[in-house]
Each structure stands twice: as C-alpha cells, then as structure tokens.
Amino acid sequence: MLRVAIDGPGGTGKSTIAKAVAVRFGLEYIDTGAMYRAIALKSVRTGVPADDVEAVTSMLETTTIDFSDNHVYLDGEDVSGLIRTNEISMRASDISKLPVVRAKVDAVSRHIASVKSVVMEGRDICTEVLPDAEVKIFMTAAPEIRARRRYNQLLEAGKPADYDQIFDEIQKRDYQDSHRDYHPLRQAEDAEFLDTSYMTIDENIDAIAAIINEKTGNTAV
Numbered sequence: 001m002l003r004v005a006i007d008g009p010g011g012t013g014k015s016t017i018a019k020a021v022a023v024r025f026g027l028e029y030i031d032t033g034a035m036y037r038a039i040a041l042k043s044v045r046t047g048v049p050a051d052d053v054e055a056v057t058s059m060l061e062t063t064t065i066d067f068s069d070n071h072v073y074l075d076g077e078d079v080s081g082l083i084r085t086n087e088i089s090m091r092a093s094d095i096s097k098l099p100v101v102r103a104k105v106d107a108v109s110r111h112i113a114s115v116k117s118v119v120m121e122g123r124d125i126c127t128e129v130l131p132d133a134e135v136k137i138f139m140t141a142a143p144e145i146r147a148r149r150r151y152n153q154l155l156e157a158g159k160p161a162d163y164d165q166i167f168d169e170i171q172k173r174d175y176q177d178s179h180r181d182y183h184p185l186r187q188a189e190d191a192e193f194l195d196t197s198y199m200t201i202d203e204n205i206d207a208i209a210a211i212i213n214e215k216t217g218n219t220a221v
C-alpha cells in the first residue's frame, strides 16, 4: 500500500497535481475538499445554517458521501459539477469547522485509504487523517500568485473575473482554514514543504514524483 498525503491552502493546484500523480503512480485520487463541498451543498439546499451544530448533526444522520473516479456523490447523486462556486467554497470552509462534519469526511477518507493505494489531498491529511502515510507533502504558493492563476483560469473559460475579489476570498479562506479550533490547516512536522509559486504544472508534478521516489523507492508506472 502506498499513501501519498498532500495538504495546503485553497487554490494551490493540489487537485490538478494530485490527479496527475495518481495517474503516474497508479493510485486512487481522493479529493477530501470535494466531500466538504458536497456537505456544504446539502446545507445550502436544505437551508441548514453552517454554524447550527444540532441541525447539521441531524442532517448528517441521513447523508451519505462518497468519492470515486474523480466524482463526489451526495446521497448517491453525482454533484461534482455543482460544488465549484464561490458560495460553496465559503460554505465548505464554514461547515468544515464542525468536528461532526470532519468525522464524517474522515471516516469515508480513511476507509478508502484502508482498501486502496491513494493520493489524498486536503487540509489535514498529513496531520490527522493519514498521519502514517508513506509520503507527506505540504504544498503552497503565495496568495497573489494563487489569485492570479484563478483569475487567468476564469478569463480563459470566458467567465467574469475580478482579481481583487478573488484575492480577498483566498485570504479569507486561508485565515479561516488555518485558524479554526479543530484540525486546522498546518504543516505536519514531518511533511516535505513545497512552494509552487514559480513552478509550472509539469515541474510541480516532477517535484512530487521525486519526493515519492526518494521516500519509497517507488518509480512511476
């Protein structure tokens, strides 16, 4: 079994990079943020406030979450195409503060990693979800650079984009994700630090492949 754990703030390109690493090493790719986003979507749909612990707890009692083949399932429905909005990003950051929500996502994530070799990315994978992972990486980039990448992505997709607004949202989510009481985003002491600010996507993938080779002797398939 090989478990590659990647943590880092939002907009760092973790998903793009982790997917490519999964293909190269024949691993299952698990996006834990997508599961928090699916729970956030349900709370928006059902009008359950993200800070109402009792209401969120009872909502979760009748909620199933799963992640496979790059898709996230909420109560059996593929919601992958519905969770990449600003509203859901902020709601996911809000609702992920609750231990009851984290327990739900952690249970699904740990189960998958117990039956498959994985590359799993999120905020607390190295620190809490898979602290025994063979490879642990903390990936980050300067907030201005993450905002610029996101801004360019939106423009290329022909969507409206406001750099200042994107930058503000990135900073707000960074603060919230790293200052919550329970399982905040932080670098695990034994995680490799990777600043991708000035790396291309290919350089970033190669850097992670090199860390995997160094830690495990595993060479890409």
Ligand code: DC
Residues within 6 Å of the ligand: 010, 011, 032, 033, 034, 036, 037, 089, 092, 093, 096, 121, 122, 123, 124, 125, 173, 177
């Ligand atoms: O990686 P992402 O942007 O899709 O994550 C959305 C939100 O979910 C993020 O702002 C905080 C939360 N999250 C978390 O608390 N722990 C994780 N392991 C992954 C995401």
